[in-house]
Amino acid sequence: MGHDLLFQPDNFVAKNLPLAIFVQMGLLSLHIAALFILGASARQRQKRLFRLERTLSADLPLALVDTDAARAWLQSARMFEESTLKAFLLARLESTGGDTRHSYAHLYRELGFVRQDVDHLRSIWRNRKRLALRRLSLVAGPLEAPAVRRVKGDDFFSQLVTAQILARIGTPDDVLQRLKTTRLSSRLMEQPWFVIIRSLSADALAHVVAHWDQLEDPYLAKAVLAVAARQDVTMASKWVDIACKSDSVELRIAGVALLVATPFPQARSRLLGLIRDEAWQVRARVCVCAELTQTPIGRKGLLKALADPHFWVRHHAATTLARGGGEAQSDLKQVATTLTDRYATDAARETLERECGWHAGSAE
Amino acid sequence: MNAWVEIGILCYFLLLNGCYTILVYIAGIDILHQFAVRRPECDADAWQEWTTPPVTIIAPAYNEELTIIPSVLAFLGSGYPRLSIVVVNDGSRDGTLDLLRRRFALEPSNMVTWRRLESKPVRGIYRSRTHDNLLVVDKENGGKADALNAGLNLCRSPLVCCVDADTLIEKGALLRMVGCFFHQKDRVIAVGGTLRVANGCTIRDGVVEAVGWPKGWLARFQVFEYLRSFLFGRMGFNPLRGSLIVSGAFAMFDCEAVVKVGGYLRGCVGEDMELIIRLHREFRRRKIPYRVHYIAEPICYTQVPESVRTLGRQRDRWQRGLCDALWRHRNMCFNPRYGATGMIVYPFFLFFEFFGPPIEMLGYLWFTYCIVAGELNTEFAVLFACTAFLWGLLISVQAILLEAVASTRLFERPLRGQLLFTCFAEWFGYRQLSLSYRLRGLAKYFMGAKSWGRMKRRSLGSLSKHGPAHAGPPYFTPSAPRSQGGGDLEAEAASRVSAGTTVGGKGAGRQRAA
Numbered sequence: 001m002g003h004d005l006l007f008q009p010d011n012f013v014a015k016n017l018p019l020a021i022f023v024q025m026g027l028l029s030l031h032i033a034a035l036f037i038l039g040a041s042a043r044q045r046q047k048r049l050f051r052l053e054r055t056l057s058a059d060l061p062l063a064l065v066d067t068d069a070a071r072a073w074l075q076s077a078r079m080f081e082e083s084t085l086k087a088f089l090l091a092r093l094e095s096t097g098g099d100t101r102h103s104y105a106h107l108y109r110e111l112g113f114v115r116q117d118v119d120h121l122r123s124i125w126r127n128r129k130r131l132a133l134r135r136l137s138l139v140a141g142p143l144e145a146p147a148v149r150r151v152k153g154d155d156f157f158s159q160l161v162t163a164q165i166l167a168r169i170g171t172p173d174d175v176l177q178r179l180k181t182t183r184l185s186s187r188l189m190e191q192p193w194f195v196i197i198r199s200l201s202a203d204a205l206a207h208v209v210a211h212w213d214q215l216e217d218p219y220l221a222k223a224v225l226a227v228a229a230r231q232d233v234t235m236a237s238k239w240v241d242i243a244c245k246s247d248s249v250e251l252r253i254a255g256v257a258l259l260v261a262t263p264f265p266q267a268r269s270r271l272l273g274l275i276r277d278e279a280w281q282v283r284a285r286v287c288v289c290a291e292l293t294q295t296p297i298g299r300k301g302l303l304k305a306l307a308d309p310h311f312w313v314r315h316h317a318a319t320t321l322a323r324g325g326g327e328a329q330s331d332l333k334q335v336a337t338t339l340t341d342r343y344a345t346d347a348a349r350e351t352l353e354r355e356c357g358w359h360a361g362s363a364e
Numbered sequence: 365m366n367a368w369v370e371i372g373i374l375c376y377f378l379l380l381n382g383c384y385t386i387l388v389y390i391a392g393i394d395i396l397h398q399f400a401v402r403r404p405e406c407d408a409d410a411w412q413e414w415t416t417p418p419v420t421i422i423a424p425a426y427n428e429e430l431t432i433i434p435s436v437l438a439f440l441g442s443g444y445p446r447l448s449i450v451v452v453n454d455g456s457r458d459g460t461l462d463l464l465r466r467r468f469a470l471e472p473s474n475m476v477t478w479r480r481l482e483s484k485p486v487r488g489i490y491r492s493r494t495h496d497n498l499l500v501v502d503k504e505n506g507g508k509a510d511a512l513n514a515g516l517n518l519c520r521s522p523l524v525c526c527v528d529a530d531t532l533i534e535k536g537a538l539l540r541m542v543g544c545f546f547h548q549k550d551r552v553i554a555v556g557g558t559l560r561v562a563n564g565c566t567i568r569d570g571v572v573e574a575v576g577w578p579k580g581w582l583a584r585f586q587v588f589e590y591l592r593s594f595l596f597g598r599m600g601f602n603p604l605r606g607s608l609i610v611s612g613a614f615a616m617f618d619c620e621a622v623v624k625v626g627g628y629l630r631g632c633v634g635e636d637m638e639l640i641i642r643l644h645r646e647f648r649r650r651k652i653p654y655r656v657h658y659i660a661e662p663i664c665y666t667q668v669p670e671s672v673r674t675l676g677r678q679r680d681r682w683q684r685g686l687c688d689a690l691w692r693h694r695n696m697c698f699n700p701r702y703g704a705t706g707m708i709v710y711p712f713f714l715f716f717e718f719f720g721p722p723i724e725m726l727g728y729l730w731f732t733y734c735i736v737a738g739e740l741n742t743e744f745a746v747l748f749a750c751t752a753f754l755w756g757l758l759i760s761v762q763a764i765l766l767e768a769v770a771s772t773r774l775f776e777r778p779l780r781g782q783l784l785f786t787c788f789a790e791w792f793g794y795r796q797l798s799l800s801y802r803l804r805g806l807a808k809y810f811m812g813a814k815s816w817g818r819m820k821r822r823s824l825g826s827l828s829k830h831g832p833a834h835a836g837p838p839y840f841t842p843s844a845p846r847s848q849g850g851g852d853l854e855a856e857a858a859s860r861v862s863a864g865t866t867v868g869g870k871g872a873g874r875q876r877a878a
């Protein structure tokens with residue numbers, strides 16, 4: 001193929017192929033060496049961890065509860081390599097909670113690891129910063145609050161963990177500021193924020209609820225009201241009107257949560273008003289409210305919802321009636337056997353069968 | 365003419381390997397990032413939280429009597445706090461349903477389903493007396509996509525996890541995947557995880573107790589293929605909002621998103637890939653920020669074929685599935701409307717996966733022709749072959765390195781030497797074999813073949829002992845009609861729903877009509 005461009009021995013590609021092979025061989029050797037080094041270091045780490053566990057585990061339970069024992073434990077712990085010791089404590093911090101975690105956090109702090117983590121928050125390496133934040137979410141105390149407050153929420157994860165730490169060690173305003181600047185893009189993202197809001201003290205939650213109107217993200221605004229409804233609905237009662245009349249479906253759902261938790265009869269009638277809401281999500285939430293089964297008007301509303309165009313509304317209405325027992329259940333049985341609306345009958349029958357072991361054939 | 369063919373082959377070679385190398389480094393960075401954001405301490409919290417989203421596992425099963433019980437046990441023991449399991453018996457002709465009925469004490473239930481997506485008629489729904497979160501749907505055979513749609517109709521949770529009936533889920537895998545929906549800035553619509561080869565592992569009651577190394581060479585080569593394709597072939601696309609494939613063997617979806625785009629496309633061989641492309645397409649079109657995410661941790665195990673014939677059928681089907689899915693969405697290619705998915709990810713799959721096999725074969729043929737015609741510069745040929753071989757080897761070793769960083773499970777035993785030897789050996793025979801199957805798949809696609817082919821299954825408990833393989837009847841996907849008259853109560857109910865809430869069903873119709 002002497003006439004071709006590439007297959008001539010003196011062309012550019014052919015001349016440089018030996019160099020390419022040389023580079024590839026070098027890279028390959030490096031990667032294989034890295035593979036073996038990685039394996040060896042993992043094994044070494046395991047061995048060191050095993051040795052450390054064997055030496056320190058026996059005294060650890062006492063060190064967690066007694067100051068002198070803790071001092072002695074720390075002294076013997078300092079003889080081990082720092083990274084192994086850190087891994088040992090972190091594994092325990094991750095798998096425990098409450099006072100035990102607090103005691104481990106104390107040992108972690110005494111060994112100077114918290115200081116290191118705070119220093120890592122200033123790192124230019126994003127992952128190092130994230131890992132430090134993760135560790136601080138377990139061990140940070142009020143002393144670290146200023147450092148955590150300075151962390152810029154340059155990515156969603158850092159924003160979330162920072163808020164989580166500040167909910168524990170910061171001021172109520174810190175949490176409020178974080179909530180104000182956070183934007184969620186789906187309902188599924190609410191979960192960790194619910195956990196954060198739920199972990200707030202009563203005062204902190206009251207502060208956040210008092211400034212609820214400053215929250216721009218509807219998902220977070222809903223989460224705040226939903227948590228308030230579960231803990232102390234009175235602190236959020238002034239927002240009921242705004243929430244129920246809002247254009248946002250999420251806020252109307254929050255309004256339903258507040259109304260459900262409000263123990264006044266007026267709340268029930270307002271709730272029944274929302275059973276005609278244009279969004280099925282809101283109507284379905286109303287139908288989940290068990291208290292509706294206790295009044296004839298409430299039961300009537302739920303029975304009407306059995307013929308709702310949306311599957312979930314029918315499903316929740318039927319389930320609430322079935323679980324309501326007594327009159328609610330007998331109303332439902334009546335629908336299941338006599339009503340002509342096929343959707344309502346179907347929802348009623350299926351739910352009665354599932355919830356109460358009732359069979360249409362036997363009733364008829 | 366000759367020169368241009370050579371330049372073409374050389375450019376293709378450089379481009380392909382260059383892209384793979386880039387993907388390896390992107391995946392490496394992503395794995396480190398995933399380790400930094402992983403929060404094991406949150407797992408315990410999730411168990412107690414009322415806000416933890418419920419998940420439904422949907423497992424379509426057709427003639428899976430050898431694997432279904434361990435798999436369902438693995439689903440039940442997956443350690444997720446709010447879990448429902450829906451096993452869809454897709455008209456099995458073996459004892460799948462009887463086995464399930466006996467093992468889990470199934471009793472008929474007149475559960476009302478919301479027929480949001482079309483599927484073949486459901487013959488019965490059964491609820492387990494021993495596990496109240498287990499439902500079994502018995503329906504007429506309609507193929508995997510049809511069975512998944514039937515399962516989606518029963519799904520009452522915001523997240524749905526679609527799995528193969530022979531998949532073994534690791535404990536904690538679901539929590540890891542659900543975590544992805546919480547911690548990303550954009551809305552996550554699908555999450556895939558790394559699949560591992562179950563052959564050679566010690567399995568008891570659906571739990572992988574020890575990761576082993578398969579005894580058969582064919583399975584060993586596939587261990588590598590899985591490493592490569594999952595660790596960088598898919599994770600490498602994470603920064604571009606995700607790959608076009610999330611393995612149908614284990615994928616978690618935002619149920620609302622799946623229903624809105626019309627669910628799985630019936631009669632499509634590569635239904636998993638097609639769904640992901642459709643999700644990309646719809647979200648890009650509507651300009652909604654979204655993400656299809658891949659995680660590096662090994663989360664589930666699956667059987668791989670140990671006979672050449674079964675492997676051939678599987679690869680042939682995969683290639684047909686890929687071609688079918690890409691062809692259906694061909695107008696996404698180099699279409700700026702679809703952003704990076706249309707401009708980078710789709711063309712990558714088109715050039716390297718769709719056209720890859722014929723171009724590779726052309727390379728082999730050209731080389732042979734040059735040798736026969738005596739026109740080959742031997743020195744150049746040897747050097748070029750060495751470069752190609754070393755580059756490929758380097759990428760494989762990088763995949764092992766990524767695995768070593770992402771997980772230590774393959775390294776629990778001193779397997780590194782064997783792993784390295786296997787990645788060296790696969791170049792001599794296995795790659796060419798795989799290429800031939802992919803070419804066959806491509807040819808069959810152009811001839812319009814739609815069947816799934818016969819898959820040999822082995823009892824999951826026997827995977828480490830190398831017991832005799834059992835042949836299973838074919839998983840046949842009939843070419844389903846484009847639309848099916850609903851007629852039943854829920855279809856009528858759906859028609860009563862306001863337009864905003866039935867986008868799924870109607871969207872499906874539109875999609876199929878298109």
